[in-house]
Amino acid sequence: MSLLETNQIVYSKHKEEGWLPATVESAQEVGGDRSAVLRLESGDRVHLKGLSSDDDKWCLADQQSLLGTDDMVKMDALTEGSVLHNLRVRYRDYTIYTAVGSILVAVNPYQPLPRLYDEARMRVYSAAATDATPPPHPYHLMELAYRGLVSDRASQSILISGESGAGKTETTKYLLQYLSVRAGDGGSGGSVGVAEAVVQQNPVMEAFANAKTSRNNNSSRFGKYIKVELGGEGGVCGGHVTTYLLEKMRVVQQLPGERNYHVFYQLCAGANAAAREELGLEGGAESFALLTGGGCTAIRGVDDAAGYRLLQKCLGSLGLGEEARESLVRVLAAVLHLGNINFDPLEIRGQDAGSSIAGGLADVTLQHAARLLGVPPEKLVTSLTVALIGNAADGASGAGGGGGGRNSNFSVSVPLNVEAARAARDAVAKAIYAAAFSWLVGKLTLPRCAVCSAYGDSSSDTQFIGILDIFGFEAFGTNSLEQLLINYANERLQQQFNFFVFKLEEQEFQAEGLSAVYVDECRVEWTDNSEILSLLEAKPMGLLSLLNEEATLKNGTSENLVKRYRQGFDGAPCFCNRMPVRGGATLDEAIFGVRHFAGEVYYTVTGFVEKNRDAVPVALADLVLDSSDRFVSQIVLYCTVLYCARPGELWGTTTDACRELLPHDILFEFVRFCAA
Numbered sequence: 001m002s003l004l005e006t007n008q009i010v011y012s013k014h015k016e017e018g019w020l021p022a023t024v025e026s027a028q029e030v031g032g033d034r035s036a037v038l039r040l041e042s043g044d045r046v047h048l049k050g051l052s053s054d055d056d057k058w059c060l061a062d063q064q065s066l067l068g069t070d071d072m073v074k075m076d077a078l079t080e081g082s083v084l085h086n087l088r089v090r091y092r093d094y095t096i097y098t099a100v101g102s103i104l105v106a107v108n109p110y111q112p113l114p115r116l117y118d119e120a121r122m123r124v125y126s127a128a129a130t131d132a133t134p135p136p137h138p139y140h141l142m143e144l145a146y147r148g149l150v151s152d153r154a155s156q157s158i159l160i161s162g163e164s165g166a167g168k169t170e171t172t173k174y175l176l177q178y179l180s181v182r183a184g185d186g187g188s189g190g191s192v193g194v195a196e197a198v199v200q201q202n203p204v205m206e207a208f209a210n211a212k213t214s215r216n217n218n219s220s221r222f223g224k225y226i227k228v229e230l231g232g233e234g235g236v237c238g239g240h241v242t243t244y245l246l247e248k249m250r251v252v253q254q255l256p257g258e259r260n261y262h263v264f265y266q267l268c269a270g271a272n273a274a275a276r277e278e279l280g281l282e283g284g285a286e287s288f289a290l291l292t293g294g295g296c297t298a299i300r301g302v303d304d305a306a307g308y309r310l311l312q313k314c315l316g317s318l319g320l321g322e323e324a325r326e327s328l329v330r331v332l333a334a335v336l337h338l339g340n341i342n343f344d345p346l347e348i349r350g351q352d353a354g355s356s357i358a359g360g361l362a363d364v365t366l367q368h369a370a371r372l373l374g375v376p377p378e379k380l381v382t383s384l385t386v387a388l389i390g391n392a393a394d395g396a397s398g399a400g401g402g403g404g405g406r407n408s409n410f411s412v413s414v415p416l417n418v419e420a421a422r423a424a425r426d427a428v429a430k431a432i433y434a435a436a437f438s439w440l441v442g443k444l445t446l447p448r449c450a451v452c453s454a455y456g457d458s459s460s461d462t463q464f465i466g467i468l469d470i471f472g473f474e475a476f477g478t479n480s481l482e483q484l485l486i487n488y489a490n491e492r493l494q495q496q497f498n499f500f501v502f503k504l505e506e507q508e509f510q511a512e513g514l515s516a517v518y519v520d521e522c523r524v525e526w527t528d529n530s531e532i533l534s535l536l537e538a539k540p541m542g543l544l545s546l547l548n549e550e551a552t553l554k555n556g557t558s559e560n561l562v563k564r565y566r567q568g569f570d571g572a573p574c575f576c577n578r579m580p581v582r583g584g585a586t587l588d589e590a591i592f593g594v595r596h597f598a599g600e601v602y603y604t605v606t607g608f609v610e611k612n613r614d615a616v617p618v619a620l621a622d623l624v625l626d627s628s629d630r631f632v633s634q635i636v637l638y639c640t641v642l643y644c645a646r647p648g649e650l651w652g653t654t655t656d657a658c659r660e661l662l663p664h665d666i667l668f669e670f671v672r673f674c675a676a
């Protein structure tokens, strides 16, 4: 039998279009050498030579995919060409949602689509008969989750996955919007409902934790897991939002074309004249080093001043009083001024003697930073330019106290050179911002159901619907530790997906004597990513373990780390040790690659160890804890700086935070959702 048959419809690989339908015009086999001529719809011909059965130049075309089917489980030939062409055909009519059984695939339209998310559309899904299959839509997904919860009294989770800019956060909003209406979540006594409150939190969360990246003007730089708790009658009774892994580095560094967090630009554009004067913002966003690193302060079509007004309104309606809001913006302005502090090298009698603040004690930006942080300027100067080393510097600040009061045994003051002083400045700016964000998230906590609060989530009377919206897989021109952790999280999610969609199925098939998973007699191919995960998380010899270990070594460096990677993983199937060649030039020694499930990514190891330590110099941590501004000391005490001031506990924080990303209850509920 010939490999291809004349007049057969197949998909032909295309450089720009991915896959295009084509008719086999002729196919032949001469002396074991197979060739074919395919005719595309445009009339162009593709000549294929030396064909084999696992050829990547063509693939089988499913008949239904040629016209577009709403559920790809119905396809006989579930090939890459069929899947992609099916999505393309539907997208031509702006049909952006397609089902694959209980999975919903969304194609980002990058434009508002009329009547796709209105109340009439909601009614279609809430009124649909149990055995009906209405068009694929996030509302349908939520309806299934809701019905599953009500009928089985079982919690449900929806996992949203996709690369940066794919539309995860937008989809989360539609899911919540539907649940809010469906579960009659109207709140009580004039208060907003839980799902509605989550929607109202969005502008706040987005202002503080979203930013313009090269992929997405409003990219979430954190992960969130939203739990909406429902009582016996299926009505919303509480909720909870957990956030993960805010990208702190962005506060002090942005890639070309990217911005810092929206809130800074909103504040600069939206604060009134009196506030601008009080906060020292008269020069606007352009006057701050932390806001201009990416060379971009405005986003076309985005009104930052309007964003600021909306933010203030949302903060107010979520219960944050005027005083708290003012304190919050003072902290933001303080971070901006901290970022403008510069250092000069200091020499005493021709000898390197550390660094000094450019402009000295009278420097306006130093004065602003000190005033807004509620610390004496001269102490800020000392803490930025001198490090304390010794027992006293290694201990933690007294918990619950306002800092100070250390039981010092001994400490030595070491002057910091310009580079180290900049690092100290950046560390405290990041820590203060992260502390403000964590504090804010804590403040925005939703009303919790009394039963869930009292008994955790194990109560049999109350179930929840969980929505996990995390950062998508990332592969930029330059990738750092943030990308490695984000991609690690996505590998873990992919593993869950593989396990419950394919592996369990495969075990069942094997028990029945079949060697692979088949859908309607069509063999389903899938790639197991456990080797990649083992490369990342194996103990003691995984990429993350070695990173944690290197960070605990006094002389640990990122240069040393990459050497250990190269030696330790040479020849490992998912590790790229070779120098990849791009445009003829070999890449830097500091780069290593990982073959992720979604593709190969090269990481620049520079700064890995420092980022993982994430240490704030003790003197600076103490200083802000001692702030005369109650709000500053409160938020700092609340979380990050206090935590960061304990080197022994700190190491490994970043990776541990990532590991926490998938607490068991999410996985457990995701399993149940997939299995249902």
Ligand SMILES: Nc1ncnc2c1ncn2[C@@H]1O[C@H](COP(=O)(O)OP(=O)(O)OP(=O)(O)O)[C@@H](O)[C@H]1O
Binding pocket: 108, 109, 110, 111, 112, 113, 162, 163, 164, 165, 166, 167, 168, 169, 170, 171, 216, 218, 219, 220, 221, 470, 471, 472
């Ligand atoms: N269903 C949709 N309809 C219209 N526009 C959409 C839709 N989904 C996404 N978009 C557009 O795409 C942009 C990016 O979407 P979104 O922020 O949800 O991506 P994401 O996957 O969450 O990205 P990241 O991982 O970077 O946070 C949105 O700002 C919006 O303009």
